Amino acid sequence: xxxxxxxxxxxxxxxxxxxxxxxxxxxxxxxxxxxxxxxxxxxxxxxxxxxxxxxxxxxxxxxxxxxxxxxxxxxxxxxxxxxxxxxxxxxxxxxxxxxxxxxxxxxxxxxxxxxxxxxxxxxxxxxxxxxxxxxxxxxxxxxxxxxxxxxxxxxxxxxxxxx
Amino acid sequence: xxxxxxxxxxxxxxxxxxxxxxxxxxxxxxxxxxxxxxxxxxxxxxxxxxxxxxxxxxxxxxxxxxxxxxxxxxxxxxxxxxxxxxxxxxxxxxxxxxxxxxxxxxxxxxxxxxxxxxxxxxxxxxxxxxxxxxxxxxxxxxxxxxxxxxxxxxxxxxxxxxxxxxxxxxxxxxxxxxxxxxxxxxxxxxxxxxxxxxxxxxxx
Numbered sequence: 001x002x003x004x005x006x007x008x009x010x011x012x013x014x015x016x017x018x019x020x021x022x023x024x025x026x027x028x029x030x031x032x033x034x035x036x037x038x039x040x041x042x043x044x045x046x047x048x049x050x051x052x053x054x055x056x057x058x059x060x061x062x063x064x065x066x067x068x069x070x071x072x073x074x075x076x077x078x079x080x081x082x083x084x085x086x087x088x089x090x091x092x093x094x095x096x097x098x099x100x101x102x103x104x105x106x107x108x109x110x111x112x113x114x115x116x117x118x119x120x121x122x123x124x125x126x127x128x129x130x131x132x133x134x135x136x137x138x139x140x141x142x143x144x145x146x147x148x149x150x151x152x153x154x155x156x157x158x159x160x161x162x163x
Numbered sequence: 164x165x166x167x168x169x170x171x172x173x174x175x176x177x178x179x180x181x182x183x184x185x186x187x188x189x190x191x192x193x194x195x196x197x198x199x200x201x202x203x204x205x206x207x208x209x210x211x212x213x214x215x216x217x218x219x220x221x222x223x224x225x226x227x228x229x230x231x232x233x234x235x236x237x238x239x240x241x242x243x244x245x246x247x248x249x250x251x252x253x254x255x256x257x258x259x260x261x262x263x264x265x266x267x268x269x270x271x272x273x274x275x276x277x278x279x280x281x282x283x284x285x286x287x288x289x290x291x292x293x294x295x296x297x298x299x300x301x302x303x304x305x306x307x308x309x310x311x312x313x314x315x316x317x318x319x320x321x322x323x324x325x326x327x328x329x330x331x332x333x334x335x336x337x338x339x340x341x342x343x344x345x346x347x348x349x350x351x352x353x354x355x356x357x358x359x360x361x362x363x364x365x366x367x
Contacts, residue, residue, distance in 0.1 A: 001240065001243075001244055002243055002244070002248040003240065003243065003248070004204075004239045004240060004242065004243040004248060004250035004251075005243075005248055005249050005250055005251055006206075006239070006250055006251050006252050007239075009189065009192065009251070013185050013188065013189070014180050014185060017180055017184070017185070017188070018180065030184075030188060030191075033188050034188060034191050034192060034195060037188075037192050038192065038195050038196065038199065038201070041192075041196055041201050041249055041251070042199070042201055044248055044249060045247065045248055045249065
């Protein structure tokens with residue numbers, strides 16, 4: 001049985017906003033969030049009951065992010081180059097802030113794979129569906145991202161990082 | 164690898180998410196869903212002398228009033244299954260209903276002037292519910308009298324069921340129906356709620 005759409009918003013609102021921010025930057029993320037949930041609400045009655053709702057939302061969010069980029073006549077592919085925007089840095093010392101700062105320095109593919117895997121909790125197959133490419137490529141991007149994180153994130157274990 | 168080359172993205176990933184931001188985005192979604200015709204069921208929760216009431220409306224009108232003891236989450240799930248899963252907390256559509264209920268509880272209103280969507284009830288139950296507002300404020304009827312009123316004097320039990328399954332309590336005044344001996348009978352919101360409503364109407 002399908003949950004009321006309000007439950008979908010409550011459960012996934014913050015994750016979708018984080019994903020939109022990681023794809024577009026803080027500035028345009030609000031518009032992408034709005035378009036994502038509006039499109040999701042339109043399609044929701046037809047979503048199979050067994051679907052992974054979060055992966056579905058992230059897929060829509062990515063498509064909306066690309067649309068917004070095109071509409072703004074920026075690079076057709078999101079994220080590689082972002083426009084300069086006034087900083088809206090969070091409170092220093094907040095949980096995870098340092099880790100995500102490090103994630104932000106990863107190459108695009110790795111950063112997206114890590115974002116989808118650990119922010120959105122998606123499987124490698126779902127990440128591959130969102131990013132395009134094979135499941136193996138998604139797994140590799142995620143593994144390489146983790147490896148790089150272990151190297152550069154202070155305090156993380158480096159065991160097994162070298163191959 | 165460690166050169167900082169994309170400050171904005173780092174900011175985006177690191178920024179904590181403010182609950183006010185999520186509330187603002189929710190309001191944007193409510194407005195957009197309404198103007199795109201996607202808001203199949205809007206709801207809000209209001210405080211009242213009989214506890215927290217859930218109010219839900221379709222574009223046709225008020226479809227559900229639910230007491231806290233009915234479990235609002237369960238009520239919303241039922242609405243999602245029976246009406247549409249496009250259920251969103253969206254207070255604005257319920258502004259009039261909330262105001263009229265407020266006036267009712269303040270002794271400033273005796274009848275409700277609201278569009279109702281009776282589609283959750285069928286057949287005889289809906290017929291009874293359509294006739295319930297004919298019992299005026301401060302008055303009561305017995306289940307038997309109610310059965311006579313809808314032209315089916317033998318259907319006393321069915322009237323009881325129609326009252327017990329009234330999807331719009333308070334607004335559709337099933338609380339004004341009592342047993343023939345004057346005792347309360349049952350009530351969806353519990354007997355305390357029924358007593359509160361009857362006393363409120365007596366005091367006015």
